[in-house]
Amino acid sequence: MTVTRTTGETVTRRILQVGPLKPSLAATIADRYDALVLPDDDTRSAFLAEHGPSIGAVVTTGRTGVPGELMAQLPALGAVINFGVGYDTTDVETAAERGVLVSHTPDVLTDCVADTALGLAIDTLRHLSAADRFVRRGDWSDAAGYPLARKVSGKRVGILGLGRIGRAIATRFEAFGCPISYHSRREVPGSPYTYAATPAELAADVDILVLATSGGSGTQHLVDRTVLEALGPDGYLINIARGSVVDQDALVELLLEGGIAGAGLDVYADEPEVPEELMTLDTVVLLPHLASGTVETRAAMEQLTLDNLDRWLADGTVLTPVPEVSPRGAARSR
CATH class of the missing domain: 3.40.50.720 (NAD(P)-binding Rossmann-like Domain)
Incomplete structure (x- = not known):
């Protein structure tokens, strides 16, 4: 999709879903942003060769994330938009080195x-x-x-x-x-x-x-x-x-x-x-990793995920960056 940011910059970037998402979130990014979905089979390499250079933002969860080897195949990546407060499955050190923003959904859960x-x-x-x-x-x-x-x-x-x-x-x-x-x-x-x-x-x-x-x-x-x-x-x-x-x-x-x-x-x-x-x-x-698993909290997490994506598309920033790749400090407490 082509985006004209508030700075006047025009960029052409695709959105990529990595890993399973809440069904309503997956449907929204597909319908609203024409998001692609990263295959989880033997077609992945061909998919990344074709689409990797155009991917500007990834939407994922703390259970899947974006490891360094995947990040290396996304040369235009500007943001990892994470559904969830945890982000340990994303290589935040590599993201910081490359200037890739990583967001998460604190407070609401x-x-x-x-x-x-x-x-x-x-x-x-x-x-x-x-x-x-x-x-x-x-x-x-x-x-x-x-x-x-x-x-x-x-x-x-x-x-x-x-x-x-x-x-x-x-x-x-x-x-x-x-x-x-x-x-x-x-x-x-x-x-x-x-x-x-x-x-x-x-x-x-x-x-x-x-x-x-x-x-x-x-x-x-x-x-x-x-x-x-x-x-x-x-x-x-x-x-x-x-x-x-x-x-x-x-x-x-x-x-x-x-x-x-x-x-x-x-x-x-x-x-x-x-x-x-x-x-x-x-x-x-x-318990089956359900601490944030209520209707109210998951809806709030979904909205914050979309708000972070919209902000990145608008001006190249995110509302709730993770500490390691932002100027807010490096506290690791949840």
């Missing part, structure tokens, strides 16, 4: 993700899902009541990544009378919560460790065996961040051995694959 974190904690400690299965199996009788679970109110909560979502999670747990501490790459000025210098130090001093940091190479296995062992046999892990943040092998091993008390997981290292060993554990609650 904060409440729903924070709600999910709290819900996971309640379910994990009180065994609500497991108790539901207990009833459905017909195991409840006069002689067999469900075993006692753990109280949530008043538990010490540690938040790894005190960004927008981390602060929203903290507010919710405060309503349960929970003391809050946190670790981020740097101490947050003016925060009322206790700062821990390292993830292990944070884990050692809490009952519930909630992960709210961003993904990517900078946080790969930030929660390693040392951190999990510091959390200990009475501690619970809640992850609504990214599966890559946790050493999943160590997590599975410690859950099986009783090295930590339980976990509530919305994300995994190799989605949609979930470790088979976790499937039968009543100490673990497993």
Whole structure:
């Protein structure tokens, strides 16, 4: 499509869909922008050879993204428009080097993700899902009541990544009378919560460790065996961040051995694959990466995605750039 920007510049650029999108979003960019769709079969190379030089913007999600090898085949790429707050599947370092803007959809999903974190904690400690299965199996009788679970109110909560979502999670747990501490790459000025210098130090001093940091190479296995062992046999892990943040092998091993008390997981290292060993554990609650999955939030995410695309087409900027390729700084908390 040919675009005349507010600067007077006229550019001819095509829009490319990379990976599956929300159906209404895919339909909109096809109808409104005549977007192409990147094939996921053996025709991809021929498609990129023909269309790659004309692609100006990619619309994708945090689950698919634009890796460096794909970016290299899009020489005119100016923007990666991401549906979702996470963008660790996009090579932001290469994007920054090439001057390619990367946008995401922060803020609009904060409440729903924070709600999910709290819900996971309640379910994990009180065994609500497991108790539901207990009833459905017909195991409840006069002689067999469900075993006692753990109280949530008043538990010490540690938040790894005190960004927008981390602060929203903290507010919710405060309503349960929970003391809050946190670790981020740097101490947050003016925060009322206790700062821990390292993830292990944070884990050692809490009952519930909630992960709210961003993904990517900078946080790969930030929660390693040392951190999990510091959390200990009475501690619970809640992850609504990214599966890559946790050493999943160590997590599975410690859950099986009783090295930590339980976990509530919305994300995994190799989605949609979930470790088979976790499937039968009543100490673990497993969700299919649905933290932002409400009608209201997904509609707001879709609109912000389109607004970012429209802004780039209009003047070559985006409304919500990711920190690594913008002058806003490099905070990695979600």
